[in-house]
Amino acid sequence: xxxxxxxxxxxxxxxxxxxxxxxxxxxxxxxxxxxxxxxxxxxxxxxxxxxxxxxxxxxxxxxxxxxxxxxxxxxxxxxxxxxxxxxxxxxxxxxxxxxxxxxxxxxxxxxxxxxxxxxxxxxxxxxxxxxxxxxxxxxxxxxxxxxxxxxxxxxxxxxxxxxxxxxxxxxxxxxx
Amino acid sequence: xxxxxxxxxxxxxxxxxxxxxxxxxxxxxxxxxxxxxxxxxxxxxxxxxxxxxxxxxxxxxxxxxxxxxxxxxxxxxxxxxxxxxxxxxxxxxxxxxxxxxxxxxxxxxxxxxxxxxxxxxxxxxxxxxxxxxxxxxxxxxxxxxxxxxxxxxxxxxxxxxxxxxxxxxxxxxxxxxxxxxxxxxxxxxxxxxxxxxxxxxxxxxxxxxxxxxxxxxxxxxxxxxxxxxxxxxxxxxxxxxxxxxxxxxxxxxxxxxxxxxxxxxxxxxxxxxxxxxxxxxxxxxxxxxxxxxxxxxxxxxxxxxxxxxxxxxxxxxxxxxxxxxxxxxxxxxxxxxxxxxxxxxxxxxxxxxxxxxxxxxxxxxxxxxxxxxxxxxxxxxxxxxxxxxxxxxxxxxxxxxxxxxxxxxxxxxxxxxxxxxxxxxxxxxxxxxxxxxxxxxxxxxxxxxxxxxxxxxxxxxxxxxxxxxxxxxxxxxxxxxxxxxxxxxxxxxxxxxxxxxxxxxxxxxxxxxxxxxxxxxxxxxxxxxxxxxxxxxxxxxxxxxxxxxxxxxxxxxxxxxxxxxxxxxxxxxxxxxxxxxxxxxxxxxxxxx
Numbered sequence: 001x002x003x004x005x006x007x008x009x010x011x012x013x014x015x016x017x018x019x020x021x022x023x024x025x026x027x028x029x030x031x032x033x034x035x036x037x038x039x040x041x042x043x044x045x046x047x048x049x050x051x052x053x054x055x056x057x058x059x060x061x062x063x064x065x066x067x068x069x070x071x072x073x074x075x076x077x078x079x080x081x082x083x084x085x086x087x088x089x090x091x092x093x094x095x096x097x098x099x100x101x102x103x104x105x106x107x108x109x110x111x112x113x114x115x116x117x118x119x120x121x122x123x124x125x126x127x128x129x130x131x132x133x134x135x136x137x138x139x140x141x142x143x144x145x146x147x148x149x150x151x152x153x154x155x156x157x158x159x160x161x162x163x164x165x166x167x168x169x170x171x172x173x174x175x176x
Numbered sequence: 177x178x179x180x181x182x183x184x185x186x187x188x189x190x191x192x193x194x195x196x197x198x199x200x201x202x203x204x205x206x207x208x209x210x211x212x213x214x215x216x217x218x219x220x221x222x223x224x225x226x227x228x229x230x231x232x233x234x235x236x237x238x239x240x241x242x243x244x245x246x247x248x249x250x251x252x253x254x255x256x257x258x259x260x261x262x263x264x265x266x267x268x269x270x271x272x273x274x275x276x277x278x279x280x281x282x283x284x285x286x287x288x289x290x291x292x293x294x295x296x297x298x299x300x301x302x303x304x305x306x307x308x309x310x311x312x313x314x315x316x317x318x319x320x321x322x323x324x325x326x327x328x329x330x331x332x333x334x335x336x337x338x339x340x341x342x343x344x345x346x347x348x349x350x351x352x353x354x355x356x357x358x359x360x361x362x363x364x365x366x367x368x369x370x371x372x373x374x375x376x377x378x379x380x381x382x383x384x385x386x387x388x389x390x391x392x393x394x395x396x397x398x399x400x401x402x403x404x405x406x407x408x409x410x411x412x413x414x415x416x417x418x419x420x421x422x423x424x425x426x427x428x429x430x431x432x433x434x435x436x437x438x439x440x441x442x443x444x445x446x447x448x449x450x451x452x453x454x455x456x457x458x459x460x461x462x463x464x465x466x467x468x469x470x471x472x473x474x475x476x477x478x479x480x481x482x483x484x485x486x487x488x489x490x491x492x493x494x495x496x497x498x499x500x501x502x503x504x505x506x507x508x509x510x511x512x513x514x515x516x517x518x519x520x521x522x523x524x525x526x527x528x529x530x531x532x533x534x535x536x537x538x539x540x541x542x543x544x545x546x547x548x549x550x551x552x553x554x555x556x557x558x559x560x561x562x563x564x565x566x567x568x569x570x571x572x573x574x575x576x577x578x579x580x581x582x583x584x585x586x587x588x589x590x591x592x593x594x595x596x597x598x599x600x601x602x603x604x605x606x607x608x609x610x611x612x613x614x615x616x617x618x619x620x621x622x623x624x625x626x627x628x629x630x631x632x633x634x635x636x637x638x639x640x641x642x643x644x645x646x647x648x649x650x651x652x653x654x655x656x657x658x659x660x661x662x663x664x665x666x667x668x669x670x671x672x673x674x675x676x677x678x679x680x681x682x683x684x685x686x687x688x689x690x691x692x693x694x695x696x697x698x699x700x701x702x703x704x705x706x707x708x709x710x711x712x713x714x715x716x717x718x719x720x721x722x723x724x725x726x727x728x729x730x731x732x733x734x735x736x737x738x739x740x741x742x743x744x745x746x747x748x749x750x751x752x753x754x755x756x757x758x759x760x761x762x763x764x765x766x767x768x769x
Contacts, residue, residue, distance in 0.1 A: 049659040050501040053758050054666040054714050057767040064762035069750040077633035091308040092623060101307035102366060106378040109311060143363050 089116055102144060104137035282370035284384060284405050288316040290625065291399065291409035293389045293562070295319020297327055297611055298415035298593025298618035300361050303381045305622025312379040313626070316370065318401065322386045323443055324367065326359045329611050331446040332467055333641065335359070336474035344447045359443075392566035394586055411588050411625040414568075414577060415618060418556035418594040418609065423462065426552060429528040436535055438551045440467060449551065453478055456548035457485060460537060462525060463553035464490030464497055466640050469508075471551060472517045473642045479516035486516060487545060489523035489537075495642065497521075499650075500721075500733070501660045507716045508646050515643040520545070556609050558595045571597035574607040581631035583621045590625055592617040600632050602751055603653055603730055610638035635745050645717070649741060652731035652748045654723050663761035664719030664735070720744075720764045727753045729760070740764050 071078075074085045082093045091100040091109060099108045111134040114127035124131075138145035290306050292299040295317050303315045317325065326347075334349035343349075347359045368380035391400040398408040420439035438449050453459060453475055461472045472488040472495075479486040492498060494505030495512050509519050524540040528550065537545040558576040562568065568585050569578040576597035579585045583598055591598075593614040597607040608617075613636035623630055639649040716735065723731030728751055732744040743763050747754075754760050 050503060051659075051661040052503065053661065053663045053761070055663055055758060055761065055766070056666045059666075059758075060762045060765070060767060062762075064759045065756070066754055066760040066763060067752070068746060069752060071746075077630055079634050092305055092619070096308070098304065098362065098366070101304040101381075102362075103368070103378070103380055105307055106311055141365050143365055 083116075089113060098144075103141055104134060104145065107134040107137045110134070282384065284370060284401075284407060285316070285374045286406065287408045288314055288373065289410045290315040290413075291407060291411070292317045292413045292415060293399070294413075294415035294417055294559075294593070294595075295321050295323075295325050295383060295385065296415060296417050296593060297325070297361075297614035298417070298596075298621070299413065300325035301615045301618030302413050302415065302590075302592060302622035302625070305619045306626055307379070307381060309623060309626040309628070314373050314376075314379040315381045316373060316407070317381065317383045318387050318389055318399075318407075319383060319385050320388045321442060323360070324364065324383055324385065325361050326443065327361065327611065328359075328441070330359050331443065332440070332470040332474065335446060336450075336471075337477070344450050347443065389562065390565075392562050394566050394568075394589065397588055409588070412590070413618075413621050413625060414562060414585070414589065414591045414595060415593045415614075415621075416559035416562065416595045418558045420552070421555045421557050423525055423552055423554055425525045425527050426550065432530045433528050433535060433550075436549050438549065440471065440551055440553060441556075452549050453484060454482070457483075458487065458547040459484065459549045459551060460487040460489065460535075460545060460547040461551045461553060462489055462537075463551075463555075464488065464492050464495050464521070465499075465553065465555070466496070466638075468551070468553035469495045469512060469642050470640060471553060472519070473512060473515045476512070476516035476643075485518065485547075487518045487520060487547060488512070489520040489525070489539070489545065491522065491524045493521050495519065496640075498656055499654050501656055501662065504662065504716055504721070504735070505656065508642060511643050511645045514645075556594060558597075558607070560595060571605070571607065574605065576607045582624050582629060583617060583632065584624065590621040592621040598632055602635070602748065606653075608636060610636060612636045612638055635748055637741055637745075646736070647738075648733050648735050649738065649744075650731065650733040651741060651744045652723065652729075653725065654731040654733055658723045658725055658731065660721050660723050661757045662716070662719055662721040662735075663758055663766065664714075664716055665766045666714055667717075719766050720761050722757050722760070729754065729757070734764070737764060737766055737768075 080090045080093065082090055082095050084090050089109075089112065099105065102108075107130070111127055111130035114130045115124040118124045118126055120126045290303075290313055292302055292315060296319075299317050299319070303317060306313045306315055319325070330347075330349050335343055335347065338349055340346060340348070348356050349359065350356050366381070368376050368382045370382045370384050373380065373382040387405075388402040389399045390402050392412075393399070396408070397410070397412070398406055399412070400406050420441045422437075422439060426433060426437060438445055438452070440446070440449065449471075459475055461468050461475070468488060468490065472486060475484065475486045478484045488495075490497070492505070493502055494500070494507075494509040496508055497505045499505075500508060509521060513519050520543075522541075523543070523545075526538045526540045528535060528537050530536070531546075534546050534548060535550060537547065537550070539545070560568075560570045560575070560577055563570045563577060566586075566589070568589070570576065571578045574597045576595050577585055577591040579591045579596055579598050581599040581601055583590045583592055583596055585591050594607070594609045596617055597605065598617070600606050616634055616636040617632070620628075620630060620632060620634075635651050637649055637651040639647070641647040718736035720737065720740075721733040721735060722729045723733075729747055732747065734740050734744060747760060747763075
């Protein structure tokens with residue numbers, strides 16, 4: 001299989017900045033100890049099958065030489081996000097929570113599909129009926145779909161924040 | 177992409193494990209942040225969803241409302257929990273009683289397109305998956321449990337650490353993000369009344385509680401319930417879970433002992449044990465696995481606050497001895513002891529009897545343990561009674577219904593959760609008893625029941641917390657009999673600037689760093705035969721443990737490091753041989769918070 005260096009997100013996953021630079025070659029000092037004894041890296045521990053390595057932060061600052069297999073972005077078995085590689089909506093995306101499977105799932109799907117595939121200049125402006133139907137359904141289940149916000153100020157702030165987040169997501173999508 | 181992932185990681189980050197906080201709280205209440213981990217999809221999707229609905233909402237004049245609903249949805253996704261919005265205070269209070277189906281004798285439809293046998297997590301995950309993929313699907317869940325589908329992990333985790341004195345009634349717990357939720361996946365209004373299932377306009381999910389499927393006619397695609405009712409189906413899922421095992425020594429002991437025994441599995445068991453823990457002076461937990469260790473830790477807190485004696489005994493050398501390598505298992509036992517638990521390893525129960533007003537547990541080595549109540553947490557027996565009438569194969573090694581990689585047993589029958597012995601293309605035949613596996617396999621079964629034809633591909637994970645110093649997540653085959661390589665973070669001079677300056681006496685950190693490294697190299701090359709106490713900074717505080725089979729990593733434990741599961745999953749999926757696992761460990765940034 002084709003090999004490539006670990007994708008950036010993997011390196012960055014643990015949080016913090018991407019500080020790894022390839023080629024900065026210092027062999028880390030690695031110690032191993034077993035239970036109460038101190039040995040070398042290849043120490044025999046326990047029943048001889050459990051190796052222990054203690055690594056300092058500095059040891060792990062050098063880039064990893066481990067190689068990961070390149071992922072197939074169109075792997076049909078892999079969990080997908082909301083939008084499938086072919087552009088369709090993945091209704092089984094966990095990101096939808098119970099929206100697609102709950103009692104108003106049908107209405108939600110209809111509204112969201114309409115919006116997703118809308119070609120109007122103002123995207124979704126042709127989906128008013130579907131959104132209204134969804135809202136009417138949701139009103140029947142107040143404990144499933146809460147109608148009121150704790151306070152409007154907060155929600156408008158949320159909206160603003162989410163809007164920013166969403167545009168950030170858009171940028172990322174464009175660059176990934 | 178990175179920003180997106182970082183955002184997600186931030187959103188999923190558990191509360192900081194501040195020391196003072198942790199000591200007070202024993203438990204970090206991280207469970208919800210993990211409980212649907214494996215269903216996680218790239219963060220991109222959630223963000224896109226927001227983008228869509230904000231724009232869509234604005235266009236349709238339902239902006240804030242639609243956004244708000246989906247904001248909730250996103251948060252739920254982030255906390256990886258089933259879809260449940262905040263409920264009003266009123267409905268919260270009434271929840272526990274309302275969660276049983278309203279009508280005791282609903283008219284059961286004679287035919288349902290989707291029949292799910294069992295009402296646990298796997299069945300619920302399948303129901304949701306079926307509904308998401310098949311618009312208008314009609315799904316009937318037949319459950320022995322009187323309650324609507326609920327998640328079990330909080331029963332041995334968060335619920336014990338709730339400040340609410342009525343927690344046994346409310347069954348609500350605080351999630352990592354501070355939001356409260358119920359252990360029920362959905363409130364009653366989510367479900368369609370059983371009698372309405374065939375007629376309700378857009379289909380739905382109905383639950384028939386307190387009923388058991390006792391017979392299965394695979395050829396005729398029908399099942400028979402314990403009350404004689406017959407139901408035919410198009411597609412059927414068996415998600416019957418398992419029943420807690422008991423110890424033969426306790427089974428032999430007779431009724432007086434049985435009365436003071438808890439086999440822990442359901443809501444009622446939680447309620448009962450919680451009550452007992454306030455009434456007795458001593459509880460003994462038998463079993464050193466997940467459930468036993470979690471309950472020991474949970475009760476241990478009461479040991480400190482209420483003077484309850486908590487004893488935990490098991491045959492292994494240390495807690496989680498079948499999972500963790502021995503050194504780590506021993507280390508964990510020390511931590512569990514600090515939680516107020518009197519841990520007795522290497523203890524095999526020989527007999528249990530009543531003496532006066534107390535229980536006496538005799539161990540094989542002659543030791544005796546006196547106690548008031550016993551909790552046996554000694555594993556699960558998959559519920560496979562249907563195998564006989566259905567003619568389904570039960571795996572002779574792992575137990576459970578044998579299914580293929582698509583979780584299919586026969587043409588119209590799938591199996592998920594604890595009861596499924598499935599073929600994992602990467603790791604071979606397995607049976608997994610964990611919450612997240614129920615989610616993943618239930619979901620997959622639901623997809624395949626609606627025509628997806630997908631194999632088990634996305635590895636499930638699991639997690640456990642044992643006191644403030646031990647929290648871990650794991651994936652793949654984590655069996656302590658496998659060879660392991662553990663890479664742990666060593667605290668260095670750099671990590672503790674204060675000690676560094678003290679040591680060198682110069683106040684210049686760079687110099688002491690050099691010194692520290694030099695001495696380290698020396699030590700690593702010496703081979704001292706003398707036993708030694710752990711060096712400063714050498715503690716199994718956090719790290720990553722690789723489990724190997726034929727030199728390939730088949731399992732990974734993330735020890736006190738969080739949000740790294742995608743990397744672990746990737747390494748298992750690759751199934752490659754790695755020359756130097758310390759290099760692989762670098763991918764996990766074990767020194768980062």
